Amino acid sequence: MKKVLILMELNSRQREKLEAAGAGADITFSRPELVSEEEIQGANVIIGLPRADMIKASKNLELLQLESAGADAYIVPGVLDEKTRLANATGAYSQAVAEHAFALTLMLQKKLHLYRDEQRAARWRDRGIVGSLRGATVAVVGLGDIGGYYARLVKSMGAYVIGVKRRPGPCPEYVNELMLTGQLDEALPRADVIMSVLPNTVATRYIYTDRSFRLMKNSAIFINCGRGNAVSAQTLYSALKDGQIAAAGIDVAENEPLPEDSPLWGLENLVITPHVSGGHHLPETVERIADICAGNLRSFLAGEPLKNLVDFSTGYRK
Amino acid sequence: MKKVLILMELNSRQREKLEAAGAGADITFSRPELVSEEEIQGANVIIGLPRADMIKASKNLELLQLESAGADAYIVPGVLDEKTRLANATGAYSQAVAEHAFALTLMLQKKLHLYRDEQRAARWRDRGIVGSLRGATVAVVGLGDIGGYYARLVKSMGAYVIGVKRRPGPCPEYVNELMLTGQLDEALPRADVIMSVLPNTVATRYIYTDRSFRLMKNSAIFINCGRGNAVSAQTLYSALKDGQIAAAGIDVAENEPLPEDSPLWGLENLVITPHVSGGHHLPETVERIADICAGNLRSFLAGEPLKNLVDFSTGYRK
Numbered sequence: 068m069k070k071v072l073i074l075m076e077l078n079s080r081q082r083e084k085l086e087a088a089g090a091g092a093d094i095t096f097s098r099p100e101l102v103s104e105e106e107i108q109g110a111n112v113i114i115g116l117p118r119a120d121m122i123k124a125s126k127n128l129e130l131l132q133l134e135s136a137g138a139d140a141y142i143v144p145g146v147l148d149e150k151t152r153l154a155n156a157t158g159a160y161s162q163a164v165a166e167h168a169f170a171l172t173l174m175l176q177k178k179l180h181l182y183r184d185e186q187r188a189a190r191w192r193d194r195g196i197v198g199s200l201r202g203a204t205v206a207v208v209g210l211g212d213i214g215g216y217y218a219r220l221v222k223s224m225g226a227y228v229i230g231v232k233r234r235p236g237p238c239p240e241y242v243n244e245l246m247l248t249g250q251l252d253e254a255l256p257r258a259d260v261i262m263s264v265l266p267n268t269v270a271t272r273y274i275y276t277d278r279s280f281r282l283m284k285n286s287a288i289f290i291n292c293g294r295g296n297a298v299s300a301q302t303l304y305s306a307l308k309d310g311q312i313a314a315a316g317i318d319v320a321e322n323e324p325l326p327e328d329s330p331l332w333g334l335e336n337l338v339i340t341p342h343v344s345g346g347h348h349l350p351e352t353v354e355r356i357a358d359i360c361a362g363n364l365r366s367f368l369a370g371e372p373l374k375n376l377v378d379f380s381t382g383y384r385k
Numbered sequence: 386m387k388k389v390l391i392l393m394e395l396n397s398r399q400r401e402k403l404e405a406a407g408a409g410a411d412i413t414f415s416r417p418e419l420v421s422e423e424e425i426q427g428a429n430v431i432i433g434l435p436r437a438d439m440i441k442a443s444k445n446l447e448l449l450q451l452e453s454a455g456a457d458a459y460i461v462p463g464v465l466d467e468k469t470r471l472a473n474a475t476g477a478y479s480q481a482v483a484e485h486a487f488a489l490t491l492m493l494q495k496k497l498h499l500y501r502d503e504q505r506a507a508r509w510r511d512r513g514i515v516g517s518l519r520g521a522t523v524a525v526v527g528l529g530d531i532g533g534y535y536a537r538l539v540k541s542m543g544a545y546v547i548g549v550k551r552r553p554g555p556c557p558e559y560v561n562e563l564m565l566t567g568q569l570d571e572a573l574p575r576a577d578v579i580m581s582v583l584p585n586t587v588a589t590r591y592i593y594t595d596r597s598f599r600l601m602k603n604s605a606i607f608i609n610c611g612r613g614n615a616v617s618a619q620t621l622y623s624a625l626k627d628g629q630i631a632a633a634g635i636d637v638a639e640n641e642p643l644p645e646d647s648p649l650w651g652l653e654n655l656v657i658t659p660h661v662s663g664g665h666h667l668p669e670t671v672e673r674i675a676d677i678c679a680g681n682l683r684s685f686l687a688g689e690p691l692k693n694l695v696d697f698s699t700g701y702r703k
Binding site: 162167170176187224329333 | 484487538642657664
């Protein structure tokens with residue numbers, strides 16, 4: 068009998084969904100902070116986000132089904148045995164993260180962060196000209212499920228969308244123009260908004276350099292809802308402090324939590340949210356994660372093909 | 386020769402547009418704070434926003450073309466002679482105001498105002514569950530150009546839209562359901578978001594009472610981008626303080642500027658912007674105003690029908 072260890076926080080209905088999918092298996096519910104190394108080592112399937120250092124390339128582990136989209140902690144050599152299959156929850160987060168990025172974009176365009184500051188000082192003060200997505204050019208860097216969802220939102224407001232992705236392919240209907248990651252430097256100078264939602268891979272680490280920000284318009288807005296190490300804190304700070312770009316909104320930071328003494332906190336033209344765009348903040352997200360996990364658990368036990376398998380070499384969905 | 390007095394702030398291209406439209410007339414450019422009462426009294430056409438107390442029902446004034454959508458200051462008895470025609474710039478502001486209201490809606494749903502406050506304290510702190518427009522019910526109260534534009538935006542994000550308007554008519558394609566202002570109390574309990582964009586008329590003054598807010602969901606978000614006296618400061622304060630609704634965003638206040646000692650400033654679950662959603666904050670708005678004014682000036686001089694005429698008895702476009 069397969070041993071299935073479920074480490075997600077679920078409501079009773081979601082729990083029943085997983086129990087039904089795992090009928091015939093030996094299911095244990097626990098939490099990452101409570102589970103023992105013995106339980107981890109004995110499991111044939113783990114669903115959730117176990118501590119990577121407790122897995123130790125366990126030979127018993129046949130499937131690790133993550134509840135996150137990012138898989139970076141588990142593709143590090145030595146964490147998983149080469150025979151372990153790794154699946155993520157890509158797709159479950161697209162609505163939540165894309166809407167958060169969209170809200171950040173509009174907040175910055177309409178200067179609502181500055182008006183919030185004025186409000187705190189009880190000041191009825193006009194902060195001048197605002198922007199609009201209508202007629203704006205938006206570069207969406209990383210055109211997976213989240214990037215695609217965001218692209219649809221900004222396009223519906225009248226933006227011209229440049230999608231930037233790794234691999235060539237047909238131009239989806241929700242972008243106006245497709246460019247490859249290698250052409251990023253050509254996209255940046257044209258964009259009024261750059262929304263980056265890149266995963267953490269060797270190729271995306273520090274992909275935005277000082278030069279990248281110099282290539283952007285001085286009026287540009289930069290949004291990062293992918294991984295924090297796409298840009299160093301120092302580079303981002305300089306770009307905003309020196310006015311290379313107008314404003315930025317980040318849900319991720321090079322080091323998380325962002326250290327209390329980081330100079331980024333104090334920048335007027337930067338809005339920081341504490342890695343909350345995804346997670347379980349939107350109730351619909353948890354439903355979708357539970358559906359993905361239940362579907363893959365059922366397929367695994369039936370010996371059928373799995374969805375959302377992650378390619379160890381790229382960190383992306385296969 | 387007709388005397389035309391233009392009191393708007395325009396760039397040179399917009400100025401030329403108006404000069405071309407007024408060819409053959411005697412055009413003077415000035416500013417409301419600089420213009421003399423003699424100039425006001427002598428004008429046959431005024432374009433802009435003259436001080437209402439300087440007009441004194443001038444018999445010379447044949448057309449007052451406002452650069453605003455709201456006409457409330459000019460429909461007060463004694464301001465305009467009954468023969469003066471009054472036109473507003475309705476339509477020019479729809480994109481700007483609707484986008485501002487939309488940005489406020491998303492900011493509140495995603496708790497970005499709370500994250501801005503946390504940022505100011507250098508705190509990386511999770512503020513919990515957020516909302517979404519997808520699947521939400523949005524009541525748009527006031528279904529003119531601005532309300533219609535906003536309705537399209539929220540509907541494109543997946544909201545179910547209840548449009549609330551004065552007069553019965555066919556249901557436009559950008560709302561799911563139409564209700565009359567008299568049915569407001571039936572719409573309020575169903576709405577996750579109430580976006581109000583009512584003009585200032587006798588019928589809309591203090592239309593939202595303590596009871597209105599008690600009828601709303603405790604999780605509701607209230608947005609006011611119309612006129613501040615649709616709700617008293619005291620009623621709004623109590624509703625937010627007592628948790629009758631979750632949050633509100635206002636671009637208008639009962640008294641403007643909002644007094645420095647107003648308790649509204651300090652409410653965490655209220656976002657205040659200083660009547661900036663319209664005005665000249667979005668460059669496209671000024672273009673559209675100039676187009677409306679130039680069009681009506683040309684039509685007036687040619688003896689042709691005017692657009693955007695305001696009904697003195699209601700304050701609405703005829």
